[in-house]
Amino acid sequence: MxxxxxxxxxxxxxxxxxxxxxxxxxxxxxxxxxxxxxxxYPIEVADTAGAVTEAAEAPSGPEPILAMLETADLAAGEKISQKCSACHSFNDGGKNKVGPNLWNIVNAGQGQVSGFAYSAALAGLGGQWSYAELNGFLHKPKTWVEGTKMNYNGLKKPKDRADLIAWLRSLSVSPAPLPTAEEIASEAAQ
Ligand code: HEC
Structure with missing residues (x-):
């Protein structure tokens, strides 16, 4: 080259x-x-399906508490009752205040405390304050009993409700029986 x-x-x-x-x-x-x-090229997917699943998964009612009652912390429950004591007395023969006296309320008839003027909603319930009813009512009073005049938002934490309800149970000459294993299992299955 x-x-x-x-x-x-x-x-x-x-x-x-x-x-x-x-x-x-x-x-x-x-x-x-x-x-x-x-x-x-964004692919439009209607997210209604997602919304439906979310709604189905969101806890719709109060979380179960029956299993927590036996080992609940009564002292903690009594402390939580201070949130109620502006409106409720808890002692035997205590006066009705803004709300009715709550001595011996577990398993008592709903709307039955004598001398208290209940709302039509509560007076019309006609059931008992079972653990499940108390759990639902104390979770969100106004959702559980639509039209109640109890002006209280509710206790969001399951443990708070369990401690308080266990303490309420102790306010009786003969406290209501603790839930059975079957009752606990059927509550959890709901
Ligand atoms: C601002 C006042 C107020 C507060 C706070 C309040 N309550 Fe009430 N409560 C009421 C009133 C009023 C009623 C009656 C509701 C009705 O007639 O609709 C009631 C009703 C009840 C009942 C039904 C009693 C029955 O005889 O059927 C229970 C149980 C109860 N309250 C528990 C509680 C607990 C436990 C707390 C605290 C975590 C609490 N309440 C906090 C005012 C209050």
């Missing part, structure tokens, strides 16, 4: 190289390869 031929050959290589580099740059400009922040 003489010098001239070699120069042509080298120039050819150089041009080729430059062309390839230009090609790559061009391709980069035309086809940016950084990751897209979101799908370039």
């Amino acid at each position: 003489d010098d001239l031929k070699f120069n042509k050959f080298a120039a050819g290589l150089l041009c080729g190289g430059l062309l390839i580099m230009a090609g790559i740059k061009g391709a980069e400009i035309l086809l940016p390869h950084h990751t897209l922040e979101q799908n370039a």
